[in-house]
Amino acid sequence: MNLPFSQEQFFEVFAAYNLALWPAQIALNALAMAMLAVVLWAPRRAGRLVSWGLALLWTWQALAYHLAFFWSINPAAPFFAAVSLVAATAFAWQGGIRRALQFQPGLSVRSVAGLIQIVFALLIYPAIGAYIGHRYPASPTFGLPCPTTLFTFGLLLMAAPNLPRIVVLAPLAWALIGSTAALALGVNEDLGLVVVAALGVYMLLRRSAPTGDSPQLPQP
Known part of the structure; x- marks a missing residue:
């Protein structure tokens, strides 16, 4: 795969982002x-x-990182x-306005898998990076594309069926690009994105519904 930048330049961008936008990383993790x-x-x-939280995260990475x-x-x-902005718009419209993204009480097998993935995105991911030498500030912190994608799919696995x-x-798309x-x-x-991509395909084929056909759960 031919890239227009080197590994060193890639990590230098992380460092520039993290130093310029500190302490936004704390707010994003919160x-x-x-x-x-x-x-x-x-x-x-x-x-x-x-849904609005995910819309904010994907808008943030589009503007504050990519651009x-x-x-x-x-x-x-x-x-x-x-x-990223397509993702943000989808979450805002489908989940924030149409309420088509819902969660139910209890933990199913899929929900537990989603919870494990969220723990990986927030805790294990940065620990692995630090262990192999990708230390702050030259490291991908939460709010950047790959950990955000991992976190997003964790939440989607915890969501009610037919999202x-x-x-x-x-x-x-980002899981495929990032992997x-x-x-x-x-x-x-970031190799966890390979697993995320496989989960994404599974969700598209088995768990999700066409746009506009999602049932809404009653609100208390």
Whole structure:
């Protein structure tokens, strides 16, 4: 895979982003923890809150990372920003406005798998990166594309069945893009995106419904 930048330039962009936008990383992690908390403790009220939270995260990575920093080394960054904004729009419309993204009480096998993936995105992912030498600030922190994609699919696995396909498409696209780049750049912590991509295909084929056909759960 031929890339228009080197591994060194790639990690330099992470460092520039993290140093310039600190302490936004703390706020983004706090947002993620709040979203997980509402799913676990108030699932029937979580759909809209989580949807708007995901819309914010995907808008953030489009503007604050792809356009503000990644574009300096990769001319494809505006395309990646557009994919992220498509995801943000899908979450805002389908989940925030139409309420088509819902959560139910209890933990199924899929929900437990989603919870494990969220723990991986927030805790294990940065630990693996630090262990193999990708230390802050030259490391992908939460709010950047790959950990955000992992976190997003964790929440989607915890969601009620028949979520709209459109909310899966853009994160799946990034999982495929990120997993191939991980192999080329040696970002081994991103190899979890291969699993995410497989889960995305499964969700598209088995768990999701066409746009506009999603049933809505009653709100208390």
